[in-house]
Structures are given as C-alpha cells and as structure tokens.
Amino acid sequence: DTxxxxxxxxxITKRGQNVTFRCDPISEHNRLYWYRQTLGQGPEFLxxxxxxxxxxxxxxLSDRFSAERPKGSFSTLEIQRTEQGDSAMYLCAREAGGSxxxxxxxxxxxxxx
Amino acid sequence: xxxxxxxxxxxxxQEGENLTVYCNSSSVFSSLQWYRQEPGEGPVLLVTVVTGGxxxxxxxLTFQFGDARKDSSLHITxxxxxxxxxxxxxxxxxxxxxxxxxxxxxGTILTVHP
Numbered sequence: 001d002t003x004x005x006x007x008x009x010x011x012i013t014k015r016g017q018n019v020t021f022r023c024d025p026i027s028e029h030n031r032l033y034w035y036r037q038t039l040g041q042g043p044e045f046l047x048x049x050x051x052x053x054x055x056x057x058x059x060x061l062s063d064r065f066s067a068e069r070p071k072g073s074f075s076t077l078e079i080q081r082t083e084q085g086d087s088a089m090y091l092c093a094r095e096a097g098g099s100x101x102x103x104x105x106x107x108x109x110x111x112x113x
Numbered sequence: 114x115x116x117x118x119x120x121x122x123x124x125x126x127q128e129g130e131n132l133t134v135y136c137n138s139s140s141v142f143s144s145l146q147w148y149r150q151e152p153g154e155g156p157v158l159l160v161t162v163v164t165g166g167x168x169x170x171x172x173x174l175t176f177q178f179g180d181a182r183k184d185s186s187l188h189i190t191x192x193x194x195x196x197x198x199x200x201x202x203x204x205x206x207x208x209x210x211x212x213x214x215x216x217x218x219x220g221t222i223l224t225v226h227p
Contacts, residue, residue: 004155033213033214042218042219043203043215091155095213100144100161100213102156102213102215103158106154107155
C-alpha cells in the first residue's frame with residue numbers, strides 16, 4: 001500500500017466529453033504530483049502541488065487540463081473536451097519528505113473513443 | 114529524444130538466467146531511482162541511488178549508479194517468473210529544485226519464463 005488512492009480506475013468516454021480524476025493521499029502530504037503514461041512509455045510529469053499551491057505545470061498540460069488541490073489534501077485533474085490523444089494512464093503520487101522518492105497510486109486509465 | 118535511454122526495451126529469458134538493464138543519459142542526475150510496474154498498476158519504487166559509483170543490493174537485484182551520475186544499471190541474478198514486469202529508471206536532474214519532478218526512461222519489459 002503506497003498510501004495513494006485514485007478513482008475511477010478506468011474511464012471510457014466519447015471524444016468531446018469532460019472527465020475528472022481524483023487522488024486521495026492517505027494523509028496530508030506537502031507535495032502531490034500528477035504524471036501521464038501512454039502505452040509503451042514511461043510516465044511524464046504533468047504538474048505538482050505543494051499544499052494548495054500548484055507550483056509547476058508541464059507544457060504537456062494544455063488549456064483543456066486543470067488540476068486543483070483545494071485544501072491541501074485530495075487533488076483533482078479535469079480534462080475538458082477530451083481528444084483521442086488524451087487516452088493514457090493518469091498517475092498521482094506523493095513524495096516522501098524531500099527525498100524525491102515517489103509513491104504512486106494505482107492510476108486512472110482513460111480511454112477516449 | 115529520450116533524456117533517459119533504457120536498453121534493452123524488451124527482454125525474454127528463462128527462469129534462473131541473469132540479466133542487466135541499462136539506463137543512460139548525457140545529463141547529470143542528482144539521484145536516480147528504479148521502479149517496477151505491473152500491468153494496470155502504478156510504478157513501485159525499488160531503490161534510489163544518490164552517490165556516483167554507489168552500489169545497492171536488494172536480494173537478487175543489484176543497482177549501480179555511474180561515477181559521473183549519468184547512467185545506472187540494474188542486474189538481476191537467477192531471475193524468477195515473479196520478476197516479470199516493466200522496469201523503469203527515473204532521475205532528478207542535477208540543479209533542479211522540484212523534488213519529485215522525475216524524468217523517466219521508456220522502460221524495459223522483462224518476461225521470465227518458468
């Protein structure tokens with residue numbers, strides 16, 4: 001158990017629909033990360049939060065993507081007007097106290113038809 | 114172009130064989146981590162190496178960080194079917210300020226046949 005829970009685990013949607021993923025760390029950790037992993041590739045950094053503040057966003061995160069962490073605990077990642085290229089595994093991770101080591105959730109797999 | 118190049122991309126071996134996976138870059142990393150991922154699950158951290166030349170052992174797995182902190186290797190002795198999975202190296206670039214903002218290699222898919 002990595003102490004990170006994600007839901008839904010799987011989401012199938014039609015192109016143009018909006019989807020939201022949720023990440024719940026077991027306790028309130030300072031840093032929370034979102035990564036995206038496409039088939040046959042390693043995860044790619046999307047964004048991270050320190051408490052409520054979103055401190056960095058990758059250029060992979062287009063205007064259709066928005067992430068929040070309203071109370072410094074759980075986080076959501078919303079994708080508006082989904083495209084087939086958004087199909088991927090979306091991974092949330094907590095970082096262990098300044099070590100840079102990440103503990104990932106099980107991921108949310110998105111399929112856009 | 115991948116910042117971290119892993120080789121080989123695929124490895125299919127028989128139980129009991131030894132294997133080595135390589136992770137190479139032209140960039141210097143302040144630390145390098147190895148993860149193992151099973152289908153449909155998130156990556157699970159195996160080890161972190163920080164010092165150039167460092168060697169860490171985890172049962173049958175041996176991890177090494179290059180002297181210049183640009184490369185790493187994972188060696189598995191007497192592989193078992195339970196070792197099957199995707200192995201990922203990931204690094205934090207030297208001089209970075211965002212702990213946890215990692216660059217991942219594309220992964221090595223290992224299959225160990227009984």
